[in-house]
Structures are given as C-alpha cells and as structure tokens.
Amino acid sequence: MKNRQLAAARAVSAMGGVLLLAGCGERAPEGATVLAASRLYVSPDAPPIDDAAVLIVDGRIAAAGPAKDIPDGGARRIGACDGGTVTAGFQNSHVHFTEAKFADAASKEAPELAAAMTDMLNRFGFTTVVDTASNLANTLVLRDRIEKGEIPGPRILTAGFALYPRNGVPIYLRDLPPDLLEMLSQPASVEEALAEVQANLDGGANATKLFLMTPQGGGHYAFMQPDIALAAADETHRRGLPVLAHPTDIEGIKLAIEAGVDILVHTTIGDGRTAWDMTLIEQMRAKNMAVVPTLKLFRYEMKRMELPERVVEGAASDAVGQVRDYAKAGGQVLFGTDVGYMTDYDPAEEYRLLARALAPMEILASLTTAPAARWKEGEVRGRVLQGQVADLVVLNADPAADAANFANVRCTLRAGNPTYTAPVGVR
Ligand SMILES: [Zn+2]
Numbered sequence: 001m002k003n004r005q006l007a008a009a010r011a012v013s014a015m016g017g018v019l020l021l022a023g024c025g026e027r028a029p030e031g032a033t034v035l036a037a038s039r040l041y042v043s044p045d046a047p048p049i050d051d052a053a054v055l056i057v058d059g060r061i062a063a064a065g066p067a068k069d070i071p072d073g074g075a076r077r078i079g080a081c082d083g084g085t086v087t088a089g090f091q092n093s094h095v096h097f098t099e100a101k102f103a104d105a106a107s108k109e110a111p112e113l114a115a116a117m118t119d120m121l122n123r124f125g126f127t128t129v130v131d132t133a134s135n136l137a138n139t140l141v142l143r144d145r146i147e148k149g150e151i152p153g154p155r156i157l158t159a160g161f162a163l164y165p166r167n168g169v170p171i172y173l174r175d176l177p178p179d180l181l182e183m184l185s186q187p188a189s190v191e192e193a194l195a196e197v198q199a200n201l202d203g204g205a206n207a208t209k210l211f212l213m214t215p216q217g218g219g220h221y222a223f224m225q226p227d228i229a230l231a232a233a234d235e236t237h238r239r240g241l242p243v244l245a246h247p248t249d250i251e252g253i254k255l256a257i258e259a260g261v262d263i264l265v266h267t268t269i270g271d272g273r274t275a276w277d278m279t280l281i282e283q284m285r286a287k288n289m290a291v292v293p294t295l296k297l298f299r300y301e302m303k304r305m306e307l308p309e310r311v312v313e314g315a316a317s318d319a320v321g322q323v324r325d326y327a328k329a330g331g332q333v334l335f336g337t338d339v340g341y342m343t344d345y346d347p348a349e350e351y352r353l354l355a356r357a358l359a360p361m362e363i364l365a366s367l368t369t370a371p372a373a374r375w376k377e378g379e380v381r382g383r384v385l386q387g388q389v390a391d392l393v394v395l396n397a398d399p400a401a402d403a404a405n406f407a408n409v410r411c412t413l414r415a416g417n418p419t420y421t422a423p424v425g426v427r
Contacts, residue, residue, distance in 0.1 A: 024053075024068045028075035032057045033416055035078065036067060037086035039398055043383040044365040048400075054086060056390040059415030064384045080421045081394045081411035087364060088384050089127025089391030089414065090406075091371035092347075094265050094292045094336030095120070097134045097142055097156075099343070105141040110150045113142070117153040120345050122420035125393035125409045128155045128371070128381070130336070132244055132265050133209045135183065136160030140204050152419035155391075157375065159244055160205030161185055163196060163232055168222030170214035190231045197235045208236040209244040209265075212255040221248070229259035242374070250280065257283050263290045263374070265336065267319040269298050276322050281329045290374055292336035293323045295353035300342050316353060324357035333358065334374060335366040348407040355403035363403055390416035 028034065033056040040052035042064060053070040055063040063070050097105075101116040121129060131139055139158045146153040164170070164186045173184070187193035197208050210229055213221045233243045242262040247253045249268045253276075256264060264284075268276075276284075284291075298319055302312040327333050335354075339345045354363050372382030381389050394411040412420040 024070060025073055026071040027073040028055060028071045029057050029062060032062065032072075032075040033078065034070065034072040034075040035086065035392065035394070035413075036082040037394070038083050039085045040064065040384060041085070041087040041364060042385060043088070044361040044369055052086070054384060054390070054392065056413075056416035059390055059417075061384060061386055061388050061390050063386055078411065078413075078418060078421075080424070081413070081418060084394040084396055084410045085398050085405075086384065087393050087395070087399075088368040088382050088388070089393055089412070090125040090335070090367040091128040091130070092121065092124075092126045092154075092336055092339070093130045093263070093334040093371055094132050094294055094338045095126075095129045096338070096340030097131055097139050098340055102142060102340075103135075103138065105138050105145065110145065113145065114151045114153070117146075117151055118420055120339050121154050122152060122412050123409060123422070124345070124347055124407060125395075125412050125420075126154045127391035127393070127412060127414050127419070128157065130207070130244075130371075131156055131158040131340075132246075133159055133162035134340075135180070136200060136203055136205055152414075152417075154414065154419070157206040158204075159207040159209035160200040160203065161196070162209035162211055162246075163187060163193060163224070163228075164211045165214055165222040165224040168211065168214045168216070168224070170211065171217045172215070187228055190227055193228045193232045194235055197232045201236065201239060201241065207242045207244050207263075208232055209246070210256075210259065210261065211246050212259065212261075213248050213252045215248065223255070226255070226258060229255065233260045240376075250276070253280065253284065256289070257287055260287065261289065262287075263292065263334065265292045266294045266297070266338075267291060267322045269315055269319065275318065276325055278329075281326055281331065284326070285329055285331050288332075290332040290334050290370070291323065291326055292334045293319065293354060293357075294336055294338045294350075295319050295323070296344075296347070296350040297338045297342050299349070299353075300344060320353060320356045323354065327358055327362060332370050332374065333362070333366045334371050335363065346407060348404045351399075351403040351406045360400045360403050363406065364399065367406070392416075396422075 035054045037052040040049045051067050053067040055070050143156040145151045166186050166188050185196045212224045236243050244263045245256045245261040247264050369382040372378045392413040396408045396410050397405040399405040410422045
C-alpha cells in the first residue's frame, strides 16, 4: 500500500457512516468490482456472514455484508474468485528476499520475479510481508517494482540490514557468499551502531533487526553489547518504528526485554527445558512484545540435522507451549514462517502446529488484525470493513473447520486486484 492509498483509506474511514443504502441488483458505483463469498469473516472477533459480498471501489472496500444488501448492478466480477471463504489479506511477519531468485532485482525480467513472488507468497494469501533481514537496496527494488504494478506481489515492510554482535555472524550464515558476508554489520561501538541504524532507516527500511546472541558452534555464543542494542533500539523508536530481534534462547529474550525489543521473530528452541515461565511472560507482556512463532521452521531445521523424531517432536511441543502460554497471558502473536530462509514455502504445517496452541480465529487475528495493529495501521487494513484497503484472501474451505484451510487459497487480492488466482481444478 502506498502512502497515498493509506491517506485515502484513512479519509474514507473518517467519513465513517457513508453507507450505501441499496441492495443486490441495484446499480453499483462507477468502476466497482463485486466479490461473492459463501462465507465472509469481517474480522476474527465478529461472527461470520454467509452468502455475503464485498464491493470494491478504487482499491478500497466500499461495502461488505450480506449479498442482498450490496449493490452489484453493472459491477465487474472476478469470476474465478467468487464463492469461497473471504477474509482480510494475510500478513507473513517473517520472510526474507535473500534467495538467488530475488537477487539482482533491477535487472531481472518481471515474469521471472513474478513467478518467484507467487511461488513463495502470493499463492498463500500474503498481501503484506515483513522482510526481517536482507540486502536493503535489492529489497527496495522489489518493493518498487511491485508498487509500480510490474510484479504482482505483497506490500513489503523491510528491516533491511540486520545488526550482529561484534565478530558474531551466526554459524548458520557462514555459507553465504563472501561479498554478502562482508555486508553484515557487526558494530564495535555505539557510534558505529547508530550510524548503521540511521543509514538503514534513512535508506528506506521500516524497522531495525538485532541479533542479540548468535551461535558460534561448539556451544559458544557471541553477544551484542547491551549499550549497543539499547542505542540501536532507542534510535528506531525515536522514529516511531519497531525493533525486531532473533532471540535464540531464553537468555536472548531477557536481552531483548532489556533492549526494548518490540517483536521476537521466533519462539525459542531447546531440549525440553524451554518453557517460558510466568515471570518471563509477564516481563514480555509488560513490554508489549509480540512473538512470531515460526513453528514449522524448527522441525525443518531439526529434520535437516537428522535428529530423531522424538527429539524433533519434543522441541515442537516446547515451542507450541510457548505460543499457547503467551497467547493465554494476552501476549500478541504474529503469524510468520521464515520463508526465503526456509525453501519449503507451504504454510499448511505451520497452521496445523499453531492450531495446537491457538483457536482458528486467534490464528486469523495473527494473520490480519494483530499485525495491522502492531504496524499502527489497524484503521486502514486487517478487516473487511468499509473504508479499509481491499487486501483480501479467498479460501477454498472454512479455516474454522481445519486451520490448514488457511493455506488452501483460491485468490489473493491486493487493493482489489488479484495477485494470485488458483488454476481451475485445484479446488
Ligand atoms: Zn529469518
């Protein structure tokens, strides 16, 4: 969403009560599109509406509700998208554009990038994504080409270049190409850290990402100096932007609490000793911290290490428990998968694991209203309401029946235009 669209949506929102007192069959406004829904979830906290419709004008929702109340005469239809379960567009709060298919974004042909974008994100309903670390300049080119309409894709919020501890590139990134490794910032002083954060945010990044402790192999860790972490976070907050951190383990969460981190981009992993106790949860809640579970990632990593299934399941259960306990205490959960790092893009398993911790509507909130609120955009996106941007997902089946249905996407719409339409026969 461009700022212009955001401003327009806010203006419509402010007008509030301009209701279309008309019904099905009556003339739709000029240039309108109508989307029919067998079931419509306006938001996670409202009962669903069956036989519904969404009226879209100029990329925004002009009306949404029972089909009989929506004026649809003369409106354009996106036939392939009609008839499914409609929700607000999804946000994936943990992705990366670091794979070779996204490199050199300025010189790649649009269809090649479009295919990569669809494969990783569009086909799973994502209309907003948070890139939690990448080559800022390249990600900005991707964002720009999407916003110009050259590539169908989600709105990209990016953390750009992350900050690592001094001499602290994590062991799992050592295989990166040397030129990329050289670009990883490992500030040695507060001044250096501030310069890096300012350059990243001035350059167009939307957040700061900190690696507070990083595994170095053999059970050793590198730690970011607390004064460096604090200075980086303060500078980011001064600009009204969030600070993201990769916690690694419970010690890392404590460092994140001290630094004033807003969003933890993973739960923590361990060996059956990683429950988050109530003291820790209360401290996280007091700081209004959000957590991105990335539950499937842990299984993916441990299977790659060829650990026995018993160990993999133990770690998964730990992480599920952390999400459940945090949500139960009122903590905010943001859906995210770490795709781009993880090359298996299908989120169905993430939804199944999340369903062990959250109710289906809590999962919907983690995809829509929670991230919109976290990014201070709750008035303009995250719900299927008049005045909001027409970022929508059409599912083939109701996710309330099975959370894996969140991954069964028929259409993804950004500002009313499809960025993905499932091939006929895949329904
Ligand atoms: Zn990641």
